[in-house]
Amino acid sequence: MNTMPFTETSLVRDIVNELPKSSDLFKSYRIDFCCGGNRPVAEAAAERNVNMETLMAELAEVYKNSVNEPIDxxxxxxxxxxxxxxxxxxxxxxxxxxxxxxxxxxxxxxxxxxxxxxxxxxxxxxxxxxxxxxxxxxxxxxxxxxxxxxxxxxxxxxxxxxxxxxxxxxxxxxxxxxxxxxxxxxxxxxxxxxxxxxxxxxxxxxxxxxxxxxxxxxxxxxxxxxxxxxxx
Structure with a gap:
């Protein structure tokens, strides 16, 4: 089982760097991952009144779908x-x-x-x-x-x-x-x-x-x- 390596203190830009498709999720919540990405995801979410629990659950789903199973x-x-x-x-x-x-x-x-x-x-x-x-x-x-x-x-x-x-x-x-x-x-x-x-x-x-x-x-x-x- 792959555990998501991000927490509420992870920087938005670091998450996008590691998981490029997370940018779609941040964009949907109007969280700036480009110029304003140098801060913890919890802080960015609070500014947009985004429910942190929901955001982290959705982020975990993006991570799960992006982790490729080994191709045999x-x-x-x-x-x-x-x-x-x-x-x-x-x-x-x-x-x-x-x-x-x-x-x-x-x-x-x-x-x-x-x-x-x-x-x-x-x-x-x-x-x-x-x-x-x-x-x-x-x-x-x-x-x-x-x-x-x-x-x-x-x-x-x-x-x-x-x-x-x-x-x-x-x-x-x-x-x-x-x-x-x-x-x-x-x-x-x-x-x-x-x-x-x-x-x-x-x-x-x-x-x-x-x-x-x-x-x-x-x-x-x-x-x-x-x-x-x-x-x-």
Whole structure:
């Protein structure tokens, strides 16, 4: 069992640094984690009349959902396709949709506020929104058509099987393109290392982009290297 490492005396900024997705929770309560983050969470909550017990319970929930269980790839290699597909949808598609939605306003704000002095942020903004559009279309297509086709493929033959092969190859090309966007994001952000003068939101965006990269790579690995080869 993972015990949350934060208490009421933890500094808001330290919590966000360790647990980037906590920024969404603080934002919902209008607790400033950026410029006003250098103080205990209890003090920040009291100023906004936020119930501390509720806040800590919600923070514990965010922590629990953010702690990745060790990934035993052998388990997924040996499991049936329906179970693997359900895992991809529940653990990667749904969290991906949520993260792309929650991260968008931060990306927009950082590019707008700091883009003049850091032009790479304008490119970061454009790449992020290109990636968002592609991934959302990609996951929707997988769930609506490709995954159901895969599960029927055991009995498929002839033209139907050829059509499925084309669909899988198309998905793999889309994975490659998402990977190329992530590579460019990593390049232009200097490996997601913010400049010395970066504010809290700026740092948060880089940290969450790096987390998004890691989750996307594992998501693609499960499909490209474990699921799809069963049918090719």
């Amino acid at each position: 790839l052998e388990v997924w290699t040996n499991t049936d396709s329906q179970t693997l597909i359900n895992h991809v949808i529940d653990k990667y598609h749904r969290p991906l949709e949520e993260e792309l939605s929650m991260l968008s306003p931060y990306v927009t704000k950082v590019a707008r506020v700091h883009g003049d002095s850091h032009p790479e942020l304008i490119r970061m903004h454009d790449l992020f929104y290109e990636l968002k559009k592609e991934l959302l279309e990609h996951t929707a297509k997988e769930e609506a058509t490709v995954f159901p086709m895969l599960l029927k493929l055991a009995e498929a033959e002839g033209a139907e099987r050829e059509e499925m092969m084309k669909e899988i190859q198309e998905l793999e090309k889309e994975h490659d393109h998402a990977g190329a966007i992530l590579k460019e994001l990593r390049d232009i952000t200097s490996d997601f290392v913010p400049p010395i003068d970066a504010c809290g939101t700026y740092r948060l965006v880089y940290k969450r982009l790096e987390m998004l990269e890691g989750e996307t790579f594992m998501h693609v690995h499960l499909e490209n290297n474990i699921l799809f080869p069963r049918y090719l």
